Structure formats: C-alpha cells, structure tokens
Amino acid sequence: MPHTHAATFPPMELTYLDHSATTPVRPDVLEAMLPYFSSSWGNPSSSHRFGRAARAGLELAKRETAGALGVEPNQVIFTSGGTEADNLALIGAALAARAHGRPMHVVTTAIEHKAALASCHAVVALGGKETILGVDADGIVRFDELDAVLKERPALVSVMWVNNEVGVVQPMVEIGARCRAAGVPLHSDAVQAFGKLPIDMNAAGCTLLSISGHKIGAPKGIGALIVRDRKIVEAIIHGGGQQYGIRPGTENVAGAVALGRAALIARRELDDHVIRLTALRNELVARLTAAVTDIVVHAQNVPHAPHIVSVSIPGAESEALLMHFDLAGIACSGGSACNTGAVEPSHVLVAMGVERSLALGTIRFSLGHETTAADLNRLTEAFPGIVERVRQLSVALGRA
Numbered sequence: 001m002p003h004t005h006a007a008t009f010p011p012m013e014l015t016y017l018d019h020s021a022t023t024p025v026r027p028d029v030l031e032a033m034l035p036y037f038s039s040s041w042g043n044p045s046s047s048h049r050f051g052r053a054a055r056a057g058l059e060l061a062k063r064e065t066a067g068a069l070g071v072e073p074n075q076v077i078f079t080s081g082g083t084e085a086d087n088l089a090l091i092g093a094a095l096a097a098r099a100h101g102r103p104m105h106v107v108t109t110a111i112e113h114k115a116a117l118a119s120c121h122a123v124v125a126l127g128g129k130e131t132i133l134g135v136d137a138d139g140i141v142r143f144d145e146l147d148a149v150l151k152e153r154p155a156l157v158s159v160m161w162v163n164n165e166v167g168v169v170q171p172m173v174e175i176g177a178r179c180r181a182a183g184v185p186l187h188s189d190a191v192q193a194f195g196k197l198p199i200d201m202n203a204a205g206c207t208l209l210s211i212s213g214h215k216i217g218a219p220k221g222i223g224a225l226i227v228r229d230r231k232i233v234e235a236i237i238h239g240g241g242q243q244y245g246i247r248p249g250t251e252n253v254a255g256a257v258a259l260g261r262a263a264l265i266a267r268r269e270l271d272d273h274v275i276r277l278t279a280l281r282n283e284l285v286a287r288l289t290a291a292v293t294d295i296v297v298h299a300q301n302v303p304h305a306p307h308i309v310s311v312s313i314p315g316a317e318s319e320a321l322l323m324h325f326d327l328a329g330i331a332c333s334g335g336s337a338c339n340t341g342a343v344e345p346s347h348v349l350v351a352m353g354v355e356r357s358l359a360l361g362t363i364r365f366s367l368g369h370e371t372t373a374a375d376l377n378r379l380t381e382a383f384p385g386i387v388e389r390v391r392q393l394s395v396a397l398g399r400a
C-alpha cells in the first residue's frame, strides 16, 4: 500500500520496509478495540454490568489469541509487549526455580533480542546464573553447547523462534526434543515468528512463548506470554490477583482485544501471507544481488522467515545507507546499534562471526501484509545508485 508524504511537493511516495520494527494498526483491529474506550470501558474485575462488558472483551481476546496458537484461553497472560513477556519468562522461571529449592540458572542464545539477554543478566544480578549459547555462521544454535548445559538441569532454556535481525528460523522441534528429554522447560521468543510462520508449541515442546501485538497489526504496548504450566513461572511484578497472580494489574482490555483480533486475522491469512511474502522476498534477494554483486545476504542457507532480508554491503556504512534510503522515501533499518556515540556492530552478526567492517554495513528490509511489488520496485530501482553514492562517500572520508 503506498504511503505518501504530503509535506513535500510533489507529494513523495513512501515505501515502508521496516515491519520488523513495527506495523501500522490494521483497520479491522482498530474497529474491534474502539468500543473498549467508549461503551465498554469498565474494569474487567468488577462484578457489575460495566465490569462484565469489559470482562467479555477480555475473554474474547483470550479465546482469539489462544485460537491462533492452538492453546487454551487460560494459558494466555497479557503483558505490555514482547519485552515484558521475555522478562516474565526468564526472570519468572528463575524465581520459580528458587522457590522450589533449585538453582536460578537460565540459558539463552547469543543472538536473542536484548529483552531476553538483559533478562538473563537480571537473573545473574539476583544471584543466579546465565549460560549464553553460541550459534554457527548461519545463526543456528550450537547443539553441542545446548546438550552440555542441559546436563546441569537449568530452570529454563530460551531460544528465539525467528531472529529479528537476520530472519533465521531455529530448528525448534529438535531443540524442544532435547529439552524435553532432559526434563528442562523451553521458552521461545516468537515475536518475529507469530503471524509469519506456523507455530506449533506441542511439536516444539514449548512451555512458554512470547508474542507482541505491534508486529502483527495491533498497537504498541500489548503482548502476551503463553504459559502452559503455571508452576514454572512466578510473578515479577506484584499487586492484585489479576491473571492468576502471574501478571497482576488491571488488564489493558482494548489492547488485549486488539491483539486477539490481529492474531485471529493473522491465523486466517497465514498460508496466503507466507506464500506471497516468500515470493516477494525471493524476488527481492535475486534483484538486489544482481544489482550489486558483492553484497552478502545473511541466513540464506538455512530456513528463514519470509519477511526479513538482511544484507551487508562491503565498503558502505549502515547509517549513511539508512539516511540515503530515507531521503529516497524508503524506510528500512540498520544492523548496528549506536551506543554512547560509538557505532558498534550488531551482537547478532558478531555472534555469527561476520567480520566487523562488513557488519557495520548491514541493513534490514522487512516486509509486511501491505507490502507490494511496487514497493520492491522502488527499492530495487534506488538500490544500486544509493550503494554507489555511499561507497564513494566512504572513500572520500577515508573510511573504505
């Protein structure tokens, strides 16, 4: 769907290729949530009719979210997003282990989102232990390291289903089988997988799963942790008894309704969506590599999500590329983080062994339900010229 920027003359056609960062709210989702700001604004814990109307919305949201994942409605714990869901899984599992007299030991991978990595560090700060598993050059978790740590019987293993930067899909069924054999519960951050790939928590032997609304057409600030065994998670915030005491606080009813509706739509459209995005992604990769032959496309040799294309461009820097794409009306994102002024390569690419200078020239294009062939045409037309200009700039600045 074309976006336009009316402030420029003539109005500039905009191309949004940053759906892994966030997505626009879908009109059907907005429509479903609006009554919970107007007619049904009660507190879902109140027993009177105002409360009952809100409670009905919350129950519908649980059913729709659960239905999209093939789990039970009472296994859906709404959170403020994917970040909180990851914190609840990892810190909550460590606290539950301690309550059962077991070590607070959590395990994750080196390519996780900061939400999971920082939660593991928080467990260490609480007196627990973390093990960070390495990955191979394609981003697949190292099974030898996983097998070794499982012998220690950690409280939880957490492996992201789809990586948000490079799109690699982990072999969740094999990982789950190993965890199950060792009697260790498995959590997956499925924020980038939900709505993009079929997710079968049974086949993957997953006890906990994080999802986020704003990646699938619901607003920001709503997500959920699917909890299939409440014994393994303790609350990390404290208050009333809402959501079985696992996540107290008056529920964000409108947000939950939005997440449920977005999940329902995503489930209904999944098969078509995967076919359409896979075709667009393949075409995009073919055109980009034909236009600039020395670019490196990450996670190309392994199963990858249909919506993420991560490319490193030798002799170019991410920040300059992003700026030039933005000037051309194309929104994408970089593979590096700017901390305290110094540009650092992404921890994901570093873990995959990508050379530092190459990692610093990485950009991500991420597609969504509204992406069309016209969007990709605009990108592929602009791509070689922008790469050429940014490379010349690097040479002129003495950086190449």
Ligand SMILES: Cc1ncc(COP(=O)(O)O)c(C=O)c1O
Pocket (backbone or CB within 6 Å): 020, 021, 080, 081, 082, 083, 084, 086, 113, 115, 160, 162, 163, 164, 189, 191, 192, 212, 213, 214, 221, 222, 223
């Ligand atoms: C893999 C992954 N996990 C967690 C998050 C955090 O989700 P939220 O923005 O809902 O807190 C994101 C968002 O970028 C993500 O991509």
